[in-house]
Amino acid sequence: MENTSKNYDPQVLARISSLKVTAMNLVDGLLTGQHRSRHKGSSVEFAEYKDYSPGDEIRHIDWKVAGKTDKYHVKQFEQSTNLKCTILLDASGSMAYQSPFEKSESKMDYACNLVAALSYLFLKQFDAVGLTLFNDHVVEHIPPRSKASHLQHILHGLSTLTPKGETQIENVLGGLTERLQGRSMLILISDFLTRDQDIHKSLKLLRSRGLEVILFHVLHPDELNLPFEGDTVFESLEDDPMVGLDPMDIREEYQKAIQEQIEHMKKISNGLGVDYVLMDTSTPLQQALSYYLLKRKSFIKV
Numbered sequence: 001m002e003n004t005s006k007n008y009d010p011q012v013l014a015r016i017s018s019l020k021v022t023a024m025n026l027v028d029g030l031l032t033g034q035h036r037s038r039h040k041g042s043s044v045e046f047a048e049y050k051d052y053s054p055g056d057e058i059r060h061i062d063w064k065v066a067g068k069t070d071k072y073h074v075k076q077f078e079q080s081t082n083l084k085c086t087i088l089l090d091a092s093g094s095m096a097y098q099s100p101f102e103k104s105e106s107k108m109d110y111a112c113n114l115v116a117a118l119s120y121l122f123l124k125q126f127d128a129v130g131l132t133l134f135n136d137h138v139v140e141h142i143p144p145r146s147k148a149s150h151l152q153h154i155l156h157g158l159s160t161l162t163p164k165g166e167t168q169i170e171n172v173l174g175g176l177t178e179r180l181q182g183r184s185m186l187i188l189i190s191d192f193l194t195r196d197q198d199i200h201k202s203l204k205l206l207r208s209r210g211l212e213v214i215l216f217h218v219l220h221p222d223e224l225n226l227p228f229e230g231d232t233v234f235e236s237l238e239d240d241p242m243v244g245l246d247p248m249d250i251r252e253e254y255q256k257a258i259q260e261q262i263e264h265m266k267k268i269s270n271g272l273g274v275d276y277v278l279m280d281t282s283t284p285l286q287q288a289l290s291y292y293l294l295k296r297k298s299f300i301k302v
Contacts, residue, residue, distance in 0.1 A: 015159035023120035090190035092135040096163035135165030167194035173202035
């Protein structure tokens with residue numbers, strides 16, 4: 001069996017372990033039934049070996065290997081469906097935001113836990129899932145696979161990323177369109193804090209190619225409410241210059257602008273048959289994900 005951790009340093013391993021435990025707890029607590037695939041038809045094929053242990057099916061022992069090595073190895077099989085999902089995660093600098101008021105997880109931590117949970121869910125249901133990290137270009141692409149050990153590759157990608165750079169969603173989506181197959185799913189997770197606000201054209205192209213699209217809009221309460229008081233210097237996590245001002249002077253206008261952006265995202269999503277989900281990081285991820293999955297019902301049978 002492949003040793004996926006042989007090149008990982010202790011900090012990365014700890015991060016992977018934490019993400020895996022979080023994902024398992026979230027998903028196992030949410031699932032109330034078996035997966036109901038949107039597409040009919042499946043196949044079972046050999047995926048990998050594992051060492052035999054009491055309770056394993058004897059009929060799956062590879063006797064040819066046993067004869068050569070005097071060790072018992074059990075064949076594991078990969079059940080595939082027609083569903084392949086690519087999770088597209090915004091790894092730009094703004095995703096690193098963490099409140100200065102209290103010690104809490106950053107938007108990126110919240111988003112990584114969301115990716116881990118969704119990946120674990122898809123693999124548990126024998127669907128293929130992959131991960132693409134991006135800012136103004138694709139930083140890393142892990143192609144979709146459906147075997148259980150693939151989760152380690154996805155968690156490793158999450159554990160080693162450093163949020164940086166600008167967000168250029170349209171450029172990235174345009175480059176991925178040719179790579180993604182029809183009858184697939186694309187999940188885009190971002191704060192959508194980008195100058196190219198109108199991604200309508202890119203989403204429309206994806207939908208025209210038969211892809212199912214879900215947008216998770218991850219925002220911190222500070223970004224929704226601008227709760228700062230007194231003269232404040234705001235430092236960009238991307239490439240914008242620092243700005244000094246009293247938030248009281250712009251709070252009402254800012255809150256109006258951010259709500260308008262949210263409504264704009266909802267409107268274009270609804271018009272294209274795209275699922276739009278606002279994720280406020282002050283809402284526990286299990287609560288937010290549970291609400292969405294129960295509402296959505298093509299992920300799980302309730």
